[in-house]
Amino acid sequence: xxxxxxxxxxxxxxxxxxxxxxxxxxxxxxxxxxxxxxxxxxxxxxxxxxxxxxxxxxxxxxxxxxxxxxxxxxxxxxxxxxxxxxxxxxxxxxxxxxxxxxxxxxxxxxxxxxxxxxxxxxxxxxxxxxxxxxxxxxxxxxxxxxxxxxxxxxxxxxxxxxxxxxxxxxxxxxxxxxxxxxxxxxxxxxxxxxxxxxxxxxxxxxxxx
Numbered sequence: 001x002x003x004x005x006x007x008x009x010x011x012x013x014x015x016x017x018x019x020x021x022x023x024x025x026x027x028x029x030x031x032x033x034x035x036x037x038x039x040x041x042x043x044x045x046x047x048x049x050x051x052x053x054x055x056x057x058x059x060x061x062x063x064x065x066x067x068x069x070x071x072x073x074x075x076x077x078x079x080x081x082x083x084x085x086x087x088x089x090x091x092x093x094x095x096x097x098x099x100x101x102x103x104x105x106x107x108x109x110x111x112x113x114x115x116x117x118x119x120x121x122x123x124x125x126x127x128x129x130x131x132x133x134x135x136x137x138x139x140x141x142x143x144x145x146x147x148x149x150x151x152x153x154x155x156x157x158x159x160x161x162x163x164x165x166x167x168x169x170x171x172x173x174x175x176x177x178x179x180x181x182x183x184x185x186x187x188x189x190x191x192x193x194x195x196x197x198x199x200x201x202x203x204x205x206x207x208x209x
Contacts, residue, residue: 045109
């Protein structure tokens with residue numbers, strides 16, 4: 001089976017700005033780092049740490065990645081998710097890539113394994129939507145397949161359409177642990193109300209009133 005790499009793009013500026021009404025800049029930064037740790041732990045549990053690439057211009061993020069046995073890919077600055085994913089794909093030199101956002105605090109190793117298993121069973125593209133079905137919360141594709149990256153508005157539907165236009169078979173995984181990303185105060189409240197014992201979930205309960 002073609003080697004799979006994991007790529008995690010991480011912004012260094014304006015982290016979770018939509019939470020600014022309820023969290024300070026320092027709290028948003030801490031939440032972001034804790035969520036990244038949760039994602040890296042899930043990747044480690046699925047046995048993929050050594051083929052994991054974290055792309056960021058933030059030195060603290062890259063140091064955190066190294067502590068979790070992931071490889072850091074240094075960006076000069078935030079150039080957008082599409083550019084960061086492309087940089088991770090180039091650094092990985094892998095035949096297949098699993099792209100995961102850094103803000104999936106409920107992600108488990110079982111979630112990662114379930115998504116990967118769909119690709120192992122023959123799907124050329126595997127993707128998971130966000131809860132609103134507008135974002136792409138996981139994406140597996142081959143670097144040679146010609147899938148056009150579209151991590152902008154409505155990325156889930158854009159990636160699905162791109163797979164169809166390229167004649168690629170696609171599978172969708174809608175597991176709750178993959179679908180919850182944290183962008184809004186409502187998302188943060190959902191995380192705080194969850195039974196998760198993850199780092200970010202525990203932290204969310206200290207800051208959500």
